[in-house]
Structures are given as structure tokens and as C-alpha cells.
Amino acid sequence: MTKKTIAVLPGDGIGPEVTRAAIKVLENIADLHDHEFVFQEGLIGGSAIDEKGAPLPHETKELSALSDGILLGAVGGPKWDHLPGGNRPEKGLLEIRKSLDLYANLRPVKAYASLIESSPLKEEIVADVDFLIVRELTGGLYFGEPKMREENEGEMQAVDTLVYKTSEIKRIAERAFQSARLRKGKVVSVDKANVLESSRLWREIVDDVRGGYPDVELEHMLVDNAAMQLIAQPASFDVIVTENTFGDILSDEASMLTGSLGLLPSASMGSTGVGLYEPVHGSAPDIAGENRANPLAAIASAAMMLKYGFEMEKEAERIEAAIEKVLADGYRTADIASKSEEAVTTAEMTDAVVKAL
Amino acid sequence: MTKKTIAVLPGDGIGPEVTRAAIKVLENIADLHDHEFVFQEGLIGGSAIDEKGAPLPHETKELSALSDGILLGAVGGPKWDHLPGGNRPEKGLLEIRKSLDLYANLRPVKAYASLIESSPLKEEIVADVDFLIVRELTGGLYFGEPKMREENEGEMQAVDTLVYKTSEIKRIAERAFQSARLRKGKVVSVDKANVLESSRLWREIVDDVRGGYPDVELEHMLVDNAAMQLIAQPASFDVIVTENTFGDILSDEASMLTGSLGLLPSASMGSTGVGLYEPVHGSAPDIAGENRANPLAAIASAAMMLKYGFEMEKEAERIEAAIEKVLADGYRTADIASKSEEAVTTAEMTDAVVKAL
Ligand SMILES: CC(C)[C@H](C(=O)O)[C@@H](O)C(=O)O
Ligand SMILES: CC(C)[C@H](C(=O)O)[C@@H](O)C(=O)O
Numbered sequence: 001m002t003k004k005t006i007a008v009l010p011g012d013g014i015g016p017e018v019t020r021a022a023i024k025v026l027e028n029i030a031d032l033h034d035h036e037f038v039f040q041e042g043l044i045g046g047s048a049i050d051e052k053g054a055p056l057p058h059e060t061k062e063l064s065a066l067s068d069g070i071l072l073g074a075v076g077g078p079k080w081d082h083l084p085g086g087n088r089p090e091k092g093l094l095e096i097r098k099s100l101d102l103y104a105n106l107r108p109v110k111a112y113a114s115l116i117e118s119s120p121l122k123e124e125i126v127a128d129v130d131f132l133i134v135r136e137l138t139g140g141l142y143f144g145e146p147k148m149r150e151e152n153e154g155e156m157q158a159v160d161t162l163v164y165k166t167s168e169i170k171r172i173a174e175r176a177f178q179s180a181r182l183r184k185g186k187v188v189s190v191d192k193a194n195v196l197e198s199s200r201l202w203r204e205i206v207d208d209v210r211g212g213y214p215d216v217e218l219e220h221m222l223v224d225n226a227a228m229q230l231i232a233q234p235a236s237f238d239v240i241v242t243e244n245t246f247g248d249i250l251s252d253e254a255s256m257l258t259g260s261l262g263l264l265p266s267a268s269m270g271s272t273g274v275g276l277y278e279p280v281h282g283s284a285p286d287i288a289g290e291n292r293a294n295p296l297a298a299i300a301s302a303a304m305m306l307k308y309g310f311e312m313e314k315e316a317e318r319i320e321a322a323i324e325k326v327l328a329d330g331y332r333t334a335d336i337a338s339k340s341e342e343a344v345t346t347a348e349m350t351d352a353v354v355k356a357l
Numbered sequence: 358m359t360k361k362t363i364a365v366l367p368g369d370g371i372g373p374e375v376t377r378a379a380i381k382v383l384e385n386i387a388d389l390h391d392h393e394f395v396f397q398e399g400l401i402g403g404s405a406i407d408e409k410g411a412p413l414p415h416e417t418k419e420l421s422a423l424s425d426g427i428l429l430g431a432v433g434g435p436k437w438d439h440l441p442g443g444n445r446p447e448k449g450l451l452e453i454r455k456s457l458d459l460y461a462n463l464r465p466v467k468a469y470a471s472l473i474e475s476s477p478l479k480e481e482i483v484a485d486v487d488f489l490i491v492r493e494l495t496g497g498l499y500f501g502e503p504k505m506r507e508e509n510e511g512e513m514q515a516v517d518t519l520v521y522k523t524s525e526i527k528r529i530a531e532r533a534f535q536s537a538r539l540r541k542g543k544v545v546s547v548d549k550a551n552v553l554e555s556s557r558l559w560r561e562i563v564d565d566v567r568g569g570y571p572d573v574e575l576e577h578m579l580v581d582n583a584a585m586q587l588i589a590q591p592a593s594f595d596v597i598v599t600e601n602t603f604g605d606i607l608s609d610e611a612s613m614l615t616g617s618l619g620l621l622p623s624a625s626m627g628s629t630g631v632g633l634y635e636p637v638h639g640s641a642p643d644i645a646g647e648n649r650a651n652p653l654a655a656i657a658s659a660a661m662m663l664k665y666g667f668e669m670e671k672e673a674e675r676i677e678a679a680i681e682k683v684l685a686d687g688y689r690t691a692d693i694a695s696k697s698e699e700a701v702t703t704a705e706m707t708d709a710v711v712k713a714l
Contacts, residue, residue, distance in 0.1 A: 144516075160520075194445060232477055252582065
């Protein structure tokens with residue numbers, strides 16, 4: 001029997017209902033495999049601002065740092081959009097990433113045969129899509145200093161800084177090559193080396209690191225070309241590694257390919273051993289609390305926690321298989337139901353997954 | 358009779374053959390409308406490096422600055438990929454943009470009914486696509502200082518700087534609102550205001566400028582969301598305005614939507630009155646010199662020069678109508694021919710356009 005403490009940060013919008021679904025699935029897995037999962041809840045994002053005046057209260061930080069893994073729902077919503085940058089819900093997410101040094105954001109993108117119809121792309125283009133985006137998450141434009149406003153020649157200007165240290169590039173490149181070894185052995189490193197100095201360093205270091213992985217194929221691709229190839233031939237990718245901002249844009253672009261945004265999980269891994277697991281989708285305030293949200297991305301994120309965080313490979317696969325089964329059986333929440341299909345509720349979908357375990 | 362001097366910068370790869378095609382069409386238009394176009398050729402990119410040792414020789418700069426409009430082919434190729442950043446073909450393009458202050462890159466994206474089949478997206482998603490991307494072209498991460506390497510705590514780091522002045526944001530926003538007035542009256546301004554200080558200033562200034570265009574609708578959209586919406590509902594856009602790097606990524610993503618990359622033109626407009634017109638596609642070194650390249654993007658770029666640079670609206674429309682006609686008549690270069698269609702050569706396609714004028 002293994003005991004694990006899981007920090008649960010539901011956040012805003014549909015965050016609470018989808019994390020509740022994931023907890024239910026985890027509790028069932030614990031029973032089936034004789035583990036003990038202890039869940040400890042914390043505030044983050046808009047709800048934390050409302051109750052504690054800050055998007056990442058001290059208690060949440062502590063709770064998270066002491067846990068074995070963090071399950072997050074989603075943050076943000078129009079209610080807090082008027083707040084200044086430093087005190088917005090998203091800031092809670094940025095802070096927890098930085099404070100736990102969660103530098104590697106892993107986002108698998110995979111076509112589910114039973115959902116391909118709902119993709120905006122043609123079936124022949126997306127049928128075999130199965131890749132992993134490895135996004136650097138604690139460097140680059142997001143955190144570089146200076147990040148400020150200043151007067152210049154009588155007018156206001158604003159500055160952000162894109163900075164990467166060799167060691168930051170090295171560790172994310174290592175992750176990418178390691179991941180590729182467990183997959184199809186092909187890394188595409190995305191940069192803008194024809195314009196950016198940081199990209200030129202990125203490219204050099206990635207080449208260096210590759211020396212240790214002669215069995216893995218490496219291709220460098222410019223970010224504008226990558227944005228094209230993700231649409232033109234998405235099935236050609238295996239592992240994509242890229243810096244923070246490019247990764248933000250490309251992974252959201254990629255999330256649209258297979259028509260299954262409501263199913264995509266993510267893991268943010270760091271140097272401390274504690275990982276953060278969250279759905280790729282946002283807080284969807286328009287349907288919050290209506291029992292209509294798709295819980296599968298949160299449930300799949302819980303599976304990633306088992307696999308990457310707790311080395312519970314078999315348990316993770318059991319959840320993944322259950323997700324495939326309920327989809328094959330025709331269960332559809334509103335976001336993935338076609339016009340002719342009847343949509344199930346969040347709770348119904350969750351129960352179906354539990355039964356399929 | 359109007360006389361205009363046109364600087365022709367063929368560049369590398371397929372650049373020479375597609376600019377030749379555009380010149381042929383322009384010569385015919387001049388005859389038909391009793392204009393005089395004087396063409397003056399200059400070196401840029403890799404071929405300039407080979408002949409003059411620099412990607413933008415002094416003569417080319419002068420020739421361009423003194424012209425009424427610049428027609429560019431494409432730059433770059435594997436032959437020059439080993440060169441250091443400061444002396445690569447692309448540097449010629451960056452330099453001419455900066456030296457002529459070509460701050461507004463206009464990229465129309467439109468579905469051609471006869472080509473929709475070759476789109477990777479489903480027909481119902483892309484059928485009504487018709488938008489314009491207004492990309493800021495002389496600021497942001499591309500040109501901000503510092504842009505360098507330095508030692509920090511015993512290791513190498515690389516820095517790029519994203520900086521925008523109020524006046525830079527103001528003038529590109531004005532362009533976007535003016536363009537929207539001539540279209541469907543809807544601007545989407547794309548930024549990353551939840552993370553970047555420069556985006557927060559961008560958003561404020563765009564809001565300010567909008568005050569002068571109360572008839573135009575304005576929506577702010579985060580760049581990651583924009584990358585998703587371009588795939589999910591591309592037909593919902595009219596004018597998209599964004600900063601240099603985001604514009605680079607999003608406009609290349611957008612160029613894949615309609616299956617007609619080989620047809621997309623662009624115009625880069627500045628404060629001096631001289632504009633630069635070039636196809637969106639690259640130099641395609643793999644098919645250079647084989648009489649297989651699609652000349653339509655270069656020809657459409659020439660039409661943009663007539664419309665935006667010379668106020669020759671009727672002449673521009675004549676070219677656009679000719680392009681639509683040859684497509685409707687079934688002419689296809691290799692890049693847009695389906696498996697069952699026979700491809701025509703660059704020269705044949707050009708002649709067909711000339712005949713259709
Ligand atoms: C909420 C926002 C700050 C965040 C980011 O840009 O990283 C989100 O878009 C994501 O991708 O996780
Ligand atoms: C060649 C390169 C420097 C250029 C850019 O990034 O601006 C190109 O990608 C473009 O979009 O015109």
C-alpha cells in the first residue's frame with residue numbers, strides 16, 4: 001500500500017466540478033489498487049483573490065510544496081479581468097510554477113478515433129496524430145527582467161525581456177530527448193534562430209544535449225513554419241520542444257487539431273519532484289456550475305499524475321483505457337456531442353468512467 | 358499616363374522566376390492602361406551575399422528608397438544557413454524593413470472557392486474565410502535592444518528585448534482601424550496582456566485609438582486563444598492586428614488554412630510612402646529554376662502594389678479578376694494541383710493570367 005498526499009486546487013469556473021470528478025476516479029483507483037490518497041484542498045486564482053486577497057495565498061503554496069502531487073482545475077474569469085496584472089487569477093498559476101520550479105510542461109496531443117469527426121481538420125490529416133509538446137515553463141518572456149514601463153524621449157514605452165540561461169535550456173532539452181526515447185524517437189526543437197539571439201543559444205544547447213542521445217532524431221524548425229506544419233502535417237510530429245511563449249501559442253493551436261480540447265491533460269514537472277497536473281482547457285465561466293463541463297481532461301490529468309508523479313503506470317493506463325471505453329461507448333458531454341447525439345452531464349460522464357475502470 | 362519606378366528584388370530560390378512573372382503581368386497592365394512602369398533590379402538575400410558580401414548592399418537600399426514601390430521575391434536557402442545571424446539572407450529583409458520604416462505588414466487571407474478542396478481543414482470551416490492580418494513589422498522582439506549574450510553566474514545566457522513605444526502601437530492600430538472601415542468593420546487585437554507588460558500597454562493604446570473609430574468593433578484576444586480560434590472559426594475574423602512576433606506566427610498559421618499558400622500576397626507599408634510587396638511563401642530552394650513555382654502570389658503582390666502604393670484600384674482589380682479566372686478555368690501549378698489534375702508550369706500559368714487580363 002502506497003500513501004500519497006495530493007494537493008487539490010480547484011480554482012475558478014468549471015475548475016471545482018472537474019477536479020471533483022478527478023478525485024472520484026482517483027478514490028476508486030486507490031480502492032482497486034490498495035493505495036491511500038489523502039486530498040488537501042487549497043485556494044488559487046480568482047476564488048483565492050476573493051477570499052484571501054491574493055491569487056496564490058501562502059497556505060496554498062505551503063500545502064502544494066509539501067504534497068506529492070498537485071491537481072489543479074482552472075483559473076480566471078471575467079469577474080477578475082479588471083484587476084491589475086500583478087493581482088490577477090493567472091498570476092497564481094505563474095507563481096506556483098515559478099516557486100516550485102515547474103520548468104517542464106508536458107502536453108500530449110492524441111486523436112481519439114471516436115472523436116475525429118468533431119475536428120475542424122480533415123480526417124486524413126488528423127487520424128494518426130500522436131505527439132507530445134514539451135514547453136519550457138519558468139523562463140523566457142514570462143519571467144525575464146526588466147518587465148516594466150518607462151518614459152523614453154517623452155513617451156511611454158513598455159519592455160519585456162526574453163532571457164534563457166544555458167542550464168535552463170539544457171534541462172528542458174534533456175526532458176525532451178528522454179521523452180522521445182519512450183516514444184517514436186524524434187524531437188523537433190522549435191525556435192526563431194533567424195531573428196532571436198536566445199533562439200540561437202537554444203539551438204546550440206539543444207545540439208549539445210543531443211550528443212547524449214544519438215539514438216534520437218533531431219530537427220530544428222522555425223516557429224512560423226511549425227505553426228504551419230502543425231496544420232499541414234500534424235501526424236509527422238513526435239516530440240516538440242520549445243520555449244515558454246512559443247509553447248503557449250503552439251500548444252493551444254495543437255489543442256484544436258483533434259476536436260478534443262475537453263480531453264487534453266497536461267503535467268508540469270520540476271526539479272523538486274512535485275508535479276502539477278491540470279486540464280489544458282480554461283475555466284469556461286459561461287457553463288460553470290451547470291454540470292455540463294467535460295471532466296475527461298481533469299481525469300486524464302490525474303492519470304498523468306499517477307504515471308509521471310507516482311510511478312503508477314498500471315493504474316494510469318487503467319484510467320486511460322476507461323476514458324477510451326466511455327468514448328467508444330458513445331458517452332459525450334456537450335462540448336464533444338454532435339448535433340444528433342444526446343449530451344451527458346459531468347456527473348454521468350464521471351460515473352461512466354468509474355464503472356469502466 | 359502615370360510613370361512609376363519599381364525596384365525589383367528577386368532574391369533567392371524561386372524568387373527570380375516569380376518576380377519575372379509579376380513583371381510580365383505589370384507590363385501588360387501598363388500597356389492596357391497607358392502607364393509607364395520602369396523596373397530597376399537590385400540584389401538582396403543570399404544572392405547579394407554571394408555577389409556583394411552583404412544581404413542588403415548599399416545600392417539596393419538606395420534603389421529601393423528612391424523607387425515608388427518594391428517588388429520582392431523571396432530570400433534564404435540552405436546554402437547560407439551556416440552563416441552567423443548578422444550576415445544571413447533574412448537579415449537583408451529585416452534591414453530593408455527597418456531602414457524604410459515599413460511598420461505595417463498587411464496579409465490578406467481569403468478562400469478561393471476553386472481551391473478549397475486542397476485545404477487541410479473542412480470546407481464548412483474555411484469556405485467563408487476572408488480576413489486581413491495587420492502585423493507590426495519594425496518593433497518588438499525583432500529589433501529591441503539589448504539583443505546579446507552575456508556571462509551570468511558562470512554560465513552563458515542570451516537576451517532579446519520586446520519593447521514598444523506608444524507611438525509605434527498607435528500608428529499600427531490606426532492602420533488596422535482604417536483597414537477595418539473598408540472591410541467588415543471588426544478589429545481583433547491580439548496580445549498576451551495576462552503576462553506581458555508590452556501587451557498591457559498595447560491594449561491601452563489600441564483602446565485609445567479606437568476612440569476615433571466608434572463605428573469599428575474592437576475585441577481583444579489573447580494570442581494563445583487566437584491560435585485556437587484561427588482553426589476553430591477562421592471565418593469569424595475581419596481584421597487582426599498584432600505585434601511583430603505574434604504576427605509572424607499567426608500569419609503563417611493562417612496561410613495554411615485555405616490551401617492556397619502559393620497564392621497569398623503581402624504588402625509592407627511605411628511612413629515614407631514606399632511600400633514593399635512580396636509573396637507570403639518562401640524561396641522553396643528545392644524547386645528553384647525548374648519552372649514549377651506558383652507565380653500567383655507574386656502576381657497578387659504586384660496587384661497590392663497597384664492598389665495600396667499607386668492608387669490604381671481598377672488595374673489591381675483587373676489582375677485579381679484574372680487570377681480568379683485562371684483558377685476557375687482549372688489552371689493549377691504543382692503546389693495546388695490535386696492528384697487527378699495535370700500541373701501547368703510557371704510560364705504557362707503566367708501566360709494564362711496575361712491572357713485573362
Ligand atoms: C493563464 C496563462 C498565464 C497560461 C500561460 O500563458 O502560460 C495559460 O495560457 C497556459 O497555457 O497555461
Ligand atoms: C525571414 C524572416 C526573418 C521573416 C520574419 O520572421 O519576419 C519571415 O518569416 C516573414 O514572416 O516575413
